[in-house]
Amino acid sequence: MNGTEGCGSGIPDIARQARAAAQQLAGLSTEAKNDALRLFKEELVKQRGLIQAANAADKREGEAAVSAGAMAPSLVKRLDCSGAKFETLLKGIDDIIGLPDPVGRCELSTQLADGLDLYRVTCPIGVLAIIFESRPEAAVQISSLALKSGNALILKGGKEAMRSNRALYDALAAALKRAPGVPATSVQLVDTREEVTSLLQCDKDIDLVIPRGSNALVRSIKDSTRIPVLGHADGLCAVYVDEECDLQQAVSIVEDSKMNYCSACNALETLLVHQKVAASFLPLLSERLAAHSVQYKADTRSLPHLSAQCTQPATQEDFHTEFLEPTMAVKVVDSAQEAIGHINAHGSHHTDCIVTSNSQTAETFLQFVDSAGVYHNASTRFADGFRYGFGAEVGISTNRIHSRGPVGLEGLVIHKYRLYGRGHVVGEVGKKYGFTHVHRDPRDTPTVDSIQTRQHP
Ligand SMILES: NC(=O)C1=CN([C@@H]2O[C@H](COP(=O)(O)OP(=O)(O)OC[C@H]3O[C@@H](n4cnc5c(N)ncnc54)[C@H](OP(=O)(O)O)[C@@H]3O)[C@@H](O)[C@H]2O)C=CC1
Ligand SMILES: N[C@@H](CCC(=O)OP(=O)(O)O)C(=O)O
Numbered sequence: 001m002n003g004t005e006g007c008g009s010g011i012p013d014i015a016r017q018a019r020a021a022a023q024q025l026a027g028l029s030t031e032a033k034n035d036a037l038r039l040f041k042e043e044l045v046k047q048r049g050l051i052q053a054a055n056a057a058d059k060r061e062g063e064a065a066v067s068a069g070a071m072a073p074s075l076v077k078r079l080d081c082s083g084a085k086f087e088t089l090l091k092g093i094d095d096i097i098g099l100p101d102p103v104g105r106c107e108l109s110t111q112l113a114d115g116l117d118l119y120r121v122t123c124p125i126g127v128l129a130i131i132f133e134s135r136p137e138a139a140v141q142i143s144s145l146a147l148k149s150g151n152a153l154i155l156k157g158g159k160e161a162m163r164s165n166r167a168l169y170d171a172l173a174a175a176l177k178r179a180p181g182v183p184a185t186s187v188q189l190v191d192t193r194e195e196v197t198s199l200l201q202c203d204k205d206i207d208l209v210i211p212r213g214s215n216a217l218v219r220s221i222k223d224s225t226r227i228p229v230l231g232h233a234d235g236l237c238a239v240y241v242d243e244e245c246d247l248q249q250a251v252s253i254v255e256d257s258k259m260n261y262c263s264a265c266n267a268l269e270t271l272l273v274h275q276k277v278a279a280s281f282l283p284l285l286s287e288r289l290a291a292h293s294v295q296y297k298a299d300t301r302s303l304p305h306l307s308a309q310c311t312q313p314a315t316q317e318d319f320h321t322e323f324l325e326p327t328m329a330v331k332v333v334d335s336a337q338e339a340i341g342h343i344n345a346h347g348s349h350h351t352d353c354i355v356t357s358n359s360q361t362a363e364t365f366l367q368f369v370d371s372a373g374v375y376h377n378a379s380t381r382f383a384d385g386f387r388y389g390f391g392a393e394v395g396i397s398t399n400r401i402h403s404r405g406p407v408g409l410e411g412l413v414i415h416k417y418r419l420y421g422r423g424h425v426v427g428e429v430g431k432k433y434g435f436t437h438v439h440r441d442p443r444d445t446p447t448v449d450s451i452q453t454r455q456h457p
Contacts, residue, residue, distance in 0.1 A: 011198035014154060014188050015205035018127045021183035022152035026124050028181055030101040033148050036179035036186075040144065041093045043171040048086065054167035055081050055136060062160055071160070072325065074263035079161055081136040081168075089137050095391040096144045102409040103150045104448035111438040113429045115422040119442075119451050122413040124150035126207035129199050130394065131221070133213050134158025139165050141385075141392035143172055143187045149412035153187045154206070156196050158213075165189060200225035210407075212395040215348075230403060232395035234322045235265035235350035237380040240339040240365065242356035243274040247281050249377065250355040251288050256379040257353065259292045263324040265396060266351050266373075266383035270319060271330045272339045273302060278332045282306055294326045301332035319346045336361050340368045347371065350398055351383040351405075372397065372405035418448075420456040 025033075044051065062079050065071035081089065108120035128151050132138045139157055146153035157165040169189040176184045190196065199206060203226045210230045211221040218231035239257050241250045257268035273281055282305035286296075296302075296311040297318040303311060318329040319342070333339045336354070343352050351373035354365040362376040373383045383406060385393020390408025397403045403411035429435065445451045 011190075011195055012202065012205075014185075014190065015127070015199060015202035017183075017185035018152040018154055018188060019205040021186045022124065022126045022150075024181070024183050025147075025150040025152055025186055026103070026126075028150060032179070032181045033101070033150065034097045036147055036175060036182045037093055037097050037144055039175035039178050040140075040147075040172055041090055043175045044086075044090060044093075044140070044168070047167065047171045047174070051164065051167040051171065052082050052086075054163035055079070058134075058136075058161050058164045065160075072263065074261075074325070075134065075160070078133070078135050078263065079164070081164055085137060089140050092137075092141055092386065092392045093144050095386075096148050096409075099148070099391050099409060101148070102413045106442045106445045106447060106451060107415060109440040109442045109445050109451075111436055111440065112419075113424065113434075113436055116424045116429065117420045117454070117456065119418045119420075119445065120415050121418055121448050121451065123416050125412060125414055127152045127154070127205060128208050128210060128412070129154040129156070129196075129206050129227075130210040131156045131196055131212065131217065132158065132395065134160035136161045136164035136168055138212070138395075139168050139189075140172075142394050145392055145394055145409055145412060146187060147182075149409050151412055152183075152185070154199060155187065155189045156191070156193075156199075157189075159191075162191055166191075196221075197224065200227065203227045210394060218398075229399075230397055230407070231399050232407070233265075233398045234348050235267065235380075235383075235396070235398075236269050236320070236322050236346065236348040237266060237351045237353075237383075238270040238272055238339075238343045238347055239268050239353045239355065239380065240272040240333070240336065240343070241274060241277060241281055242336060242339075242354060242358065242361055243276040244358045244361065245277070245355045246357060247277065247284055250281060251285050253353065253355055253377065253379050254285055255288055255292075257381055258294065258328055259289070259326065260379065260381045262326050264381065265322075266380050267324070268328060268380055269322050270342075270346065271328050272333050272342060273330065274336075274339075275301065275332050275334055278302060279305055282330070286310070292326055294328065297327065297329045299331045302330040306330065322348070336365060340365060344368075344370050348398060350396065351375065351380045353378060353380050418451065420451075 062076040105122045110118045206227050209227050211218045212232035215233045218233040222229050286307045296306045297314040298311050299314050349371045352369050352371045353375040366374040385406035385408045388406050394407040397407050
């Protein structure tokens with residue numbers, strides 16, 4: 001199948017319209033993109049009542065599903081986009097407006113030969129299709145990042161948040177209609193998995209698919225498309241408590257990593273403790289976490305130090321499990337090296353932390369743990385685009401390329417090489433003058449505008 005030929009009914013048009021929109025978006029000024037974002041915020045405020053009503057209906061249905069045992073309570077919390085969450089969402093748009101435009105930035109500047117200038121300049125990826133979980137605020141964050149980075153977007157959210165996503169999208173659609181120069185089809189929303197299946201065939205018009213959710217989702221998307229996929233999958237995150245550390249600090253980091261929001265992908269799932277501090281640290285931790293009713297799946301060496309009523313013997317499987325609830329697997333290790341080996345073998349290369357007062361041990365951990373985020377004495381919950389200062393995030397990439405860890409504006413651009421000559425041809429440059437390769441500081445020509453105003457023929 002080629003291009004849009006195999007797309008389901010209606011979907012080829014959506015993909016083609018997105019491609020056409022992308023071509024226009026790529027040439028938009030920063031001001032035009034920021035104006036569109038301002039209008040988006042204005043429409044969200046104007047339509048707040050409708051959005052809250054839609055969100056309340058989704059939450060009611062979610063709560064009924066929780067009562068029926070069909071949904072975890074934390075997922076209803078995830079569905080919420082009212083009150084303070086709505087305010088944060090509006091503030092997030094302001095933050096993105098305030099960030100520098102990621103497009104048109106000069107990354108490399110070289111004079112190849114007299115009068116022959118090469119520049120590497122950032123540009124949008126093109127058309128993105130992003131599939132995400134039932135978290136309505138993600139729809140706003142992802143759309144805002146896509147607009148600011150000049151990418152067209154096709155969104156598909158989780159079914160439990162369908163009404164909220166539609167209401168938020170209506171606000172965005174109203175803003176796009178009013179935004180000068182911004183195509184109405186810059187962001188489009190689809191609702192069903194069937195539509196996603198069709199979109200995955202549109203390899204001519206979609207440049208990148210970002211599935212944000214379970215491993216099963218990412219695997220199934222990768223198996224079903226020829227479009228490049230940037231997976232945002234599970235976080236099997238570990239904290240290693242070293243023999244040399246402040247035990248109270250370690251307790252606080254473990255508590256926050258696990259309980260700040262236990263169903264997030266950046267929450268702790270595995271705790272590794274050096275054998276020299278197991279007997280002192282684990283009872284302290286157990287006492288602190290009793291308030292959260294945390295359950296432990298403990299290996300034979302950690303088991304005696306944890307409260308008996310909350311602890312079960314761990315199976316091998318527990319060290320490969322993302323619990324997403326107040327449960328953690330606990331293992332005692334003999335060295336930092338063993339902890340590093342365990343994390344690289346069992347983790348998901350998302351975010352892992354060492355708690356230690358020995359800076360050399362910390363450096364070894366940060367160098368050899370092969371994860372998108374490697375932390376020293378800080379909670380794994382910091383793995384987040386907003387907390388990293390990216391304004392918001394598309395999600396946390398568990399792919400190695402082209403973007404790794406929290407994906408913000410920088411993760412949504414690629415680059416082009418611009419070459420300015422005066423009739424240069426390779427044979428002549430090679431024979432007559434040779435290549436000079438004078439590398440200039442790209443800060444001398446930081447943007448595409450400053451490149452254009454240089455003296456090019
Ligand atoms: N790395 C990151 O940034 C993030 C990772 N996660 C991870 O996601 C997991 C939990 O998320 P969960 O809510 O269970 O997500 P799911 O994977 O169940 O669902 C997420 C989205 O994918 C869709 N989907 C699921 N399977 C398919 C499929 N086979 N084909 C097409 N669409 C599909 C769902 O659609 P529908 O609702 O219609 O079924 C939904 O829109 C955890 O592992 C968590 O760590 C979560 C958030 C961010
Ligand atoms: N990056 C976000 C969490 C992302 C995430 O895991 O989302 P979700 O699985 O929908 O709760 C945060 O740190 O809160």
